[in-house]
Amino acid sequence: MESASEVRVGLIGYGFSGATFQAPLIASVPGLRLTRVCSSQSERVLRDFPDVEVVADPAELMASGEVDLVVVATANASHAPLARQALLAGKxxxxxxxxxxxxxxxxxxxxLAEQRQLHLSVFHNRRWDSDFLTLRQTIDAGLLGPINMYEAHFDRYRPNVRGRWREQNLPGSGILYDLGAHLIDQALVLFGNPDCVNxxxxxxxxxxxxxxDxxxxxxxxxxxxRVILHGSSLVLQPGPRFTVHGDTGSFIKHGMDPQEAALMRGERPGAPGWGVEPESLHAQLSFVKGALTVTGKAQSLPGCYQEYYQRVFEAIAHGKSLPVTAREGLAVIKIIRMAMQSHAQQRSVTFE
Incomplete structure (x- = not known):
């Protein structure tokens, strides 16, 4: 790179992910500059980011000398070919x-990334959810003791199937690849690879x-x-988001991290109260300390999706570690494929 003070970004795709998550979060990080967007929705892109150049062909974006980092925010089936094309272009x-x-x-x-000495990362933003950050710190502090049971839900109420690729019977579509990927990544962060999957x-x-699905x-x-991960599109009144029990304590948490809703409203990281959950959504925490049993609310840590792109910038510009490695992203795919095999064969599948 010519300058370690700036990383120029090209974004492929300006659908829900590109417009709601990627572009606003990239724009929130000093040192990252969105220079190109590949999209058929040029008016929408330019309304949000009037200084970027909009192109229709991913190859044109990848060939640009004004792009150091390519962000792929397209349909799941196109991730691999577009990422490969970008790596071959030296991005x-x-x-x-x-x-x-x-x-x-x-x-x-x-x-390919290792051969070309290029950074390759996966956008697992929900490592920076308010509730997950709070739970992770609670576990790391030893308040719950060794964990015996961990249950995480990502439930929604969407009774009508929409005409989106995510909800059509296509390779890589469905709730397991979509919401399940988040829950699996969080579990792997906490506990590593399992013995088996059902x-x-x-x-x-x-x-x-x-x-x-x-x-x-x-x-x-x-x-x-036991780590139980559950997702459904037909849950009108959701139960706890996290239910975690250990030898010495329990952590029960309702509600969703507020950052997605804030981004959809047009709010941006850095705004007052960004990522802060209301007290009504703070977790119920109980633990034993000596002869005492302590029960109360655990104040949620602020969520910070922008931390992902801050660390991507630091990795590219200053040689620091990536926030999520491609190998970690691939570990999630391994569990998804094991889960699909388990369902198809109606048996537990051992991790190899």
Whole structure:
């Protein structure tokens, strides 16, 4: 790079992910400059970012000398070919989660990035959710003791199947690749690779054979510990987001991190109260300390999605470590593929 003080970014895709997450978060980080966007929605892009150049062809964006980092925010099936094209063009790459659809695709991209000495990362932003940051610190502080049972839900109420690729029966579509990828990544961050996986996947909404899966119930076993990850599109009144029990304590948390909703309202990182949950959503924490039993509310740490891109900048410009490595992104795909195998064969699948 000519200058370590600036990383120029080209964004491919300006749908929900590109417009709601990627572009605003990139713009919030000093040192990152959005210079190119590949999209058919030029009016929308220029309304939001009048100083960028909009192109229609990803190849044109990748060939630009004004792009150091390519962010791929397109349909899941296009992640691997676009990331490969960008790496061959000599660009660093961020891929929206899920990383790829298959393990072979991901392994090929990792090998190519290493061969070309380029940074390759996966946008697992929910590591910086308010509730997950709070839970992780609670566990790291030892307040719960060794964890016996961890249950995480990502439930929504969307009874009608929409005409989006995410909800159609296509490779890489469905709730397991979409919301399940978040829950799996969080579990791997906390506990590492499981001993085995068991999963039930289904289509519960009445939409015929063209609908993607809208339900999953995934159990990851770690010796005596059970990690249960659940997602559904037919939950009108959700239960706890996290239910975690250890030898010496419990952590029960309702509600969702506020950052996605704030981004959809047009708010940006750095605004007053960014990522701060209301007290009504603070977790219920109970733990034993000596002869005392302590019960009360655990104040949530502020969420900070912008931290992901801050660390991407520092990795490219200053040689620091990536916030999420491609190998970590590929580990999520491995669990998804094991879950699909478990469902198809109606058995537990051992991690190899």
């Amino acid at each position: 660093h790459v961020v891929v929206e989660k899920p990383f790829t659809i298959t393990l072979d695709e991901g392994a090929e991209l990792i090998a 999963c039930d996947i289904g289509v519960q909404r009445d939409a015929g054979s063209d609908a993607a 809208d339900y999953f119930h995934l159990t990851m076993r770690y010796g005596a510990r």
